[in-house]
Amino acid sequence: MIEIMSIKTILNSLDFFSTLDEEQIELLSSISTLNNYSKEYVVHYEKQQSNSLFFLLDGSAKAYKIDKHNNEIFLHYIYKNSLISEISNITKDTLSPFSNVTLLEDSQILAIDYKKFRENFLNKGILCFEFSNEIILKSQQLQSLINREFIFNSVAKVAMMLSNDLDIFNKLKRAEISLMLHIQPETLSRVLNRLKRDGIIDIKHGKVTVLDSNALKSVYEE
Numbered sequence: 001m002i003e004i005m006s007i008k009t010i011l012n013s014l015d016f017f018s019t020l021d022e023e024q025i026e027l028l029s030s031i032s033t034l035n036n037y038s039k040e041y042v043v044h045y046e047k048q049q050s051n052s053l054f055f056l057l058d059g060s061a062k063a064y065k066i067d068k069h070n071n072e073i074f075l076h077y078i079y080k081n082s083l084i085s086e087i088s089n090i091t092k093d094t095l096s097p098f099s100n101v102t103l104l105e106d107s108q109i110l111a112i113d114y115k116k117f118r119e120n121f122l123n124k125g126i127l128c129f130e131f132s133n134e135i136i137l138k139s140q141q142l143q144s145l146i147n148r149e150f151i152f153n154s155v156a157k158v159a160m161m162l163s164n165d166l167d168i169f170n171k172l173k174r175a176e177i178s179l180m181l182h183i184q185p186e187t188l189s190r191v192l193n194r195l196k197r198d199g200i201i202d203i204k205h206g207k208v209t210v211l212d213s214n215a216l217k218s219v220y221e222e
Contacts, residue, residue, distance in 0.1 A: 044097045
């Protein structure tokens with residue numbers, strides 16, 4: 001964990017704030033707080049108004065929705081040094097999340113007062129480019145979700161997860177992965193064995209190692 005670092009030092013280390021000068025970093029640090037949370041803590045719920053802009057400094061999280069039958073629909077993972085909050089509107093003083101976000105491990109989160117952040121930065125044209133990039137990233141994640149849920153077969157689904165989220169894949173149980181990808185556990189095993197036979201991955205002690213990243217990507221990008 002990185003709790004020994006000051007908020008100012010943390011802000012200086014994040015790419016998202018790399019264009020800010022020292023005075024702006026000082027101001028931003030004054031409206032920010034640092035918090036440690038345990039695994040399975042819910043950062044925010046879908047459509048629940050939030051007064052804070054959240055950054056994941058250490059740990060990992062997942063974004064998901066719940067359907068009318070109370071089933072979890074996995075959306076994407078969130079890794080350290082990434083923005084957690086979902087930006088859909090920069091004209092309001094609060095944020096309205098599209099999804100639920102839960103921590104997958106003990107994590108550290110930076111919370112920024114969003115109203116003051118808007119007043120002192122966004123309304124003055126500061127960090128608008130970075131916010132636009134985040135909106136584009138969310139659009140790309142939505143495209144990946146559509147491909148995974150409606151276009152890809154089981155092989156492509158597994159290949160994409162191994163390519164983009166290998167660390168998470170190796171941390172989860174195979175039953176959890178199968179449920180998340182909406183495939184049978186037996187199907188997951190067959191796909192992994194096929195990729196291993198093709199020399200694309202290796203599996204030792206239950207952990208997957210990617211041997212040929214280009215070949216792996218070609219499975220779902222072709």
